[in-house]
Amino acid sequence: MIPMLEAKGVQKRFGSNHVLKGIDLTIQAGQVLCLLGPSGSGKSTFLRCINHLEVINAGRISVDGELMGFRQHGDKLYEMKPSAIAAQRGEIGMVFQRFNLFPNLTAIENIIEAPVGIKKINKNQAIERAKELLASVGLSDKADHYPSQLSGGQQQRVAIARALAMDPKLMLFDEPTSALDPELVGDVLEVMRNLAKSGMTMIVVTHEIGFAREVADQVVFMDDGLVVESGTPAEVIDNPRNARTKAFIESVL
Amino acid sequence: MSENQTNSDKIVAIPLKHPWRWVSAALIVLFLALFIYSLVASPNVNHDIISQFLFNPKIIQAAGLTVLLTVISMTIGAALATLLAIMKLSANPVLKMVATAYIGFFRGTPLLLQIVFWGYLGIIYPTLGLGVPFTDIVWFSAPTSAVLTSTVAGVIALSMNEAAYAAEIVRAGILSVDDGQTEAAKSLGMSNGYTLRRIVLPQAMRVIIPPMGNEFISMLKNTSLLQVLAVMELYARTSQISAQNLAQVELLVVAGFWYLVMTSILSWPQSYLERKYGRGFSATSERKRWLSMGSKASA
Numbered sequence: 001m002i003p004m005l006e007a008k009g010v011q012k013r014f015g016s017n018h019v020l021k022g023i024d025l026t027i028q029a030g031q032v033l034c035l036l037g038p039s040g041s042g043k044s045t046f047l048r049c050i051n052h053l054e055v056i057n058a059g060r061i062s063v064d065g066e067l068m069g070f071r072q073h074g075d076k077l078y079e080m081k082p083s084a085i086a087a088q089r090g091e092i093g094m095v096f097q098r099f100n101l102f103p104n105l106t107a108i109e110n111i112i113e114a115p116v117g118i119k120k121i122n123k124n125q126a127i128e129r130a131k132e133l134l135a136s137v138g139l140s141d142k143a144d145h146y147p148s149q150l151s152g153g154q155q156q157r158v159a160i161a162r163a164l165a166m167d168p169k170l171m172l173f174d175e176p177t178s179a180l181d182p183e184l185v186g187d188v189l190e191v192m193r194n195l196a197k198s199g200m201t202m203i204v205v206t207h208e209i210g211f212a213r214e215v216a217d218q219v220v221f222m223d224d225g226l227v228v229e230s231g232t233p234a235e236v237i238d239n240p241r242n243a244r245t246k247a248f249i250e251s252v253l
Numbered sequence: 254m255s256e257n258q259t260n261s262d263k264i265v266a267i268p269l270k271h272p273w274r275w276v277s278a279a280l281i282v283l284f285l286a287l288f289i290y291s292l293v294a295s296p297n298v299n300h301d302i303i304s305q306f307l308f309n310p311k312i313i314q315a316a317g318l319t320v321l322l323t324v325i326s327m328t329i330g331a332a333l334a335t336l337l338a339i340m341k342l343s344a345n346p347v348l349k350m351v352a353t354a355y356i357g358f359f360r361g362t363p364l365l366l367q368i369v370f371w372g373y374l375g376i377i378y379p380t381l382g383l384g385v386p387f388t389d390i391v392w393f394s395a396p397t398s399a400v401l402t403s404t405v406a407g408v409i410a411l412s413m414n415e416a417a418y419a420a421e422i423v424r425a426g427i428l429s430v431d432d433g434q435t436e437a438a439k440s441l442g443m444s445n446g447y448t449l450r451r452i453v454l455p456q457a458m459r460v461i462i463p464p465m466g467n468e469f470i471s472m473l474k475n476t477s478l479l480q481v482l483a484v485m486e487l488y489a490r491t492s493q494i495s496a497q498n499l500a501q502v503e504l505l506v507v508a509g510f511w512y513l514v515m516t517s518i519l520s521w522p523q524s525y526l527e528r529k530y531g532r533g534f535s536a537t538s539e540r541k542r543w544l545s546m547g548s549k550a551s552a
Contacts, residue, residue: 051439051440053436053439053440082444082445083444086439086442086443086444087442088442089439089440089441089442090441090442091442092440093440094437094440096433096436096437096440098433100431100433100434100436100437101437102434102437102438102452102456103456103533103534104455104456104459104530104532104533104534105533106533113441113451113452114441114442114443117443117447117451118441118442118443118447119442146532146533147533148533148534159437162441163440163441166441166442
């Protein structure tokens with residue numbers, strides 16, 4: 001079976017700063033992977049490498065068997081043209097810490113922009129689908145609100161709906177609840193939990209240990225640009241073998 | 254305790270009074286009235302000549318040409334400015350350098366000088382043509398004076414100068430849009446061009462429009478410099494007339510009146526555009542409250 005995501009020896013440098021020092025990861029379709037680790041450990045950078053928002057310096061990332069951002073010729077990798085990369089990104093949804101909704105568009109306009117403009121889906125169809133998605137994140141009554149009129153939690157749920165509107169194979173979440181007031185975190189996690197149940201493949205960078213323990217099929221602990229430990233939540237969260245993992249879990253619990 | 258309760262029910266909240274707002278407004282109105290009176294009552298201003306020329310068809314026609322020159326130059330200037338802004342923001346060092354040099358050159362020399370230069374272009378290049386350089390192949394050729402009439406030269410001068418100023422306005426607008434917007438757009442599979450057109454520029458417009466309104470009004474007034482190329486716009490026409498009847502001040506009043514009318518009318522679309530591109534950004538209500546005379550307007 002082809003894994004949904006396969007990363008091999010992924011390295012990333014920003015100047016002299018060696019952020020990723022060779023990451024290996026595999027996720028099967030339908031699985032949820034939670035990436036834990038202290039800030040600066042490279043979790044977010046790795047996530048951004050997956051959809052080529054950051055260009056990797058070494059290694060390879062394949063999504064659903066397709067090499068991301070590069071074409072292979074013999075033993076060399078050539079970076080793809082921007083249009084080909086854009087097409088690949090369209091199949092991967094991403095949710096940001098700071099939501100990044102388009103402030104000049106209403107909730108529903110945010111959701112239909114890419115399906116109508118990029119996928120060339122009929123506008124009425126896109127609106128129908130957007131309404132279903134808004135209902136699924138519990139925001140049917142907010143379709144015509146601008147992001148500035150929504151709470152952080154509501155904005156993040158619209159952002160999830162916006163990513164889902166492109167029918168992605170894989171969803172990336174970059175600390176989706178870190179910028180939220182504590183009482184708003186629950187609603188967003190609930191939406192993500194339902195999404196996981198529906199069979200979506202998800203990679204979640206998070207500090208929500210409870211969520212990781214409950215929803216994740218695989219938990220990966222990263223530190224200093226390397227995968228320190230990976231396994232089931234029961235292994236990594238409840239019985240960490242590595243001292244650094246143990247210290248981190250204790251500090252956030 | 255219960256007494257306190259009833260007392261607090263009766264409290265009437267009286268908003269802060271702003272007496273100085275009223276005093277300053279009254280003073281300014283007074284000075285304005287005095288100034289207008291001095292003009293109307295002056296025996297040195299011939300009011301008959303003013304009213305004779307105010308709605309003269311030649312003047313109206315010249316004012317029409319002024320608007321036309323403004324709109325055309327502004328449109329070309331803004332398009333060129335967007336291109337320059339994108340060049341200046343690009344990763345290509347040559348494009349960046351060319352844009353920077355262009356802006357430096359056209360901002361660094363007087364507009365009047367540039368206008369006259371374009372008027373004299375025929376001296377440097379007597380003929381304009383299209384062909385392959387350093388060969389005998391020429392597809393098209395014409396004397397410069399036929400192609401580059403004084404009006405065309407004027408429009409080129411105004412648009413190219415405008416582009417240099419507006420480029421920095423457009424660039425500031427693009428830079429004002431958060432990087433997260435571009436990232437979100439990319440993550441949804443949008444190309445760079447699509448992201449610029451549909452996501453970044455519409456948001457940048459909010460920042461671009463107020464200074465562009467200024468530019469529009471400057472442009473309208475700068476068309477008067479085309480007098481040196483004998484383009485018969487409003488100022489050239491009025492000075493032509495006053496050269497004959499020697500009523501300089503009266504015709505300046507006529508010209509000033511029409512410039513004011515035109516700049517006022519051109520200001521209307523600005524507030525419409527500001528509203529259009531301000532949708533979703535809710536910073537205006539606070540500003541309105543601050544500017545209002547009383548506190549009722551805040552509701």
